[in-house]
Amino acid sequence: MNPFCSFSIGDCRNWLTQNGEKSFRADQIFDWVYVKGASSFEAMSNLSKELRAKLSQCLAFPVLKQVRTLESEDGETIKFLWELSDGKKVESVLILSGDRRTVCVSIQVGCPARCAFCASGKQGLKRNLTTAEVVEQVLHIDRFLKEKGERVSHIVFMGMGEPMENYDTLVQAIAIFHEPKGLNISQRRITVSTVGVVEGIRRLAEEPLKVNLVLSLHSPNQHLRKKIIPYARKYPLEEILMAMDEYAEKTKRDITYEYTLLAGINDGRREAEELAHLLSGKQCTVNLIPYNPVDGLSLKRPEKDSIEEFRAILEDEGINTTWRYTKGKDIAAACGQLALQN
Numbered sequence: 001m002n003p004f005c006s007f008s009i010g011d012c013r014n015w016l017t018q019n020g021e022k023s024f025r026a027d028q029i030f031d032w033v034y035v036k037g038a039s040s041f042e043a044m045s046n047l048s049k050e051l052r053a054k055l056s057q058c059l060a061f062p063v064l065k066q067v068r069t070l071e072s073e074d075g076e077t078i079k080f081l082w083e084l085s086d087g088k089k090v091e092s093v094l095i096l097s098g099d100r101r102t103v104c105v106s107i108q109v110g111c112p113a114r115c116a117f118c119a120s121g122k123q124g125l126k127r128n129l130t131t132a133e134v135v136e137q138v139l140h141i142d143r144f145l146k147e148k149g150e151r152v153s154h155i156v157f158m159g160m161g162e163p164m165e166n167y168d169t170l171v172q173a174i175a176i177f178h179e180p181k182g183l184n185i186s187q188r189r190i191t192v193s194t195v196g197v198v199e200g201i202r203r204l205a206e207e208p209l210k211v212n213l214v215l216s217l218h219s220p221n222q223h224l225r226k227k228i229i230p231y232a233r234k235y236p237l238e239e240i241l242m243a244m245d246e247y248a249e250k251t252k253r254d255i256t257y258e259y260t261l262l263a264g265i266n267d268g269r270r271e272a273e274e275l276a277h278l279l280s281g282k283q284c285t286v287n288l289i290p291y292n293p294v295d296g297l298s299l300k301r302p303e304k305d306s307i308e309e310f311r312a313i314l315e316d317e318g319i320n321t322t323w324r325y326t327k328g329k330d331i332a333a334a335c336g337q338l339a340l341q342n
């Protein structure tokens with residue numbers, strides 16, 4: 001059975017005509033699912049009983065089951081745990097910041113990248129998520145927000161998994177999120193974060209939808225990067241940075257580099273100076289993320305003073321920085337900090 005949420009509106013039109021129905025029904029169904037927030041085909045009162053029955057018989061919807069939600073103490077982050085049809089579990093995080101309603105989505109169960117500081121990669125990759133499993137994370141959270149008169153405004157692919165390793169799903173999900181007759185989320189409000197998969201970055205630059213791209217850099221040189229990020233062995237830093245520059249040039253988007261600060265490993269003066277040198281002259285922002293402790297790892301978060309010093313060195317060299325105050329600490333709901341439940 002095809003899952004409904006894997007369909008772009010074009011796929012939905014094709015499906016309808018192949019099944020002897022009028023293609024314009026796709027617009028009505030998209031409106032029900034993505035705008036009105038219907039949770040079953042049964043609820044679609046302007047469709048005939050027969051069509052509703054056919055849809056329910058042939059298309060799986062929904063495919064995600066909400067297991068539980070966990071709200072952080074400050075109320076600014078809500079973690080959603082979903083169960084998949086094979087019993088595996090994944091998480092998404094809703095981040096409330098000013099009037100932004102950002103969903104941090106997962107793209108895989110587990111992660112193949114196995115970065116030293118990350119909870120998601122601890123057990124490696126379990127499996128890719130399907131498009132419907134990615135799309136429904138946002139759809140269900142949008143429905144949750146709708147009850148309070150709000151909508152999802154931004155999407156970041158920074159949950160579990162490496163987006164470039166589930167590329168077709170990534171691109172299809174972006175198209176569905178962007179669909180004007182559906183959630184209608186602008187390309188500028190969608191962000192993909194990658195560990196640095198060169199061919200993925202190059203392919204994404206050729207796509208019609210130009211989303212924001214973030215590189216998880218975490219180190220100013222290849223030598224140190226290889227120690228923190230196993231994937232660095234496959235993709236040399238120089239090549240990744242070239243691909244990122246090409247992406248910026250093609251899409252006219254500034255680049256963001258994420259830098260998770262690990263005490264005594266990549267947070268010294270020397271690394272800051274080297275990083276400033278590496279990025280000098282680039283139109284970019286460095287997002288500094290103090291390491292969030294993960295159970296079973298002996299890494300440490302740097303002291304506030306040393307983070308300030310690191311930041312000052314970059315700023316003095318004219319490099320924009322943001323310091324992401326990591327939300328949701330008490331519920332371990334920071335993006336990229338989502339652990340496999342079982």
Ligand code: SAH
Nearest residue numbers: 118158161162193194195216258291292336
């Ligand atoms: N695989 C993608 C997206 C998921 S990780 C990537 O590597 O970019 C999203 C972000 O969260 C990355 O920048 C990652 O380095 C960061 N992150 C993961 N675990 C973290 C932790 N324990 N503390 C701080 N940042 C973390």
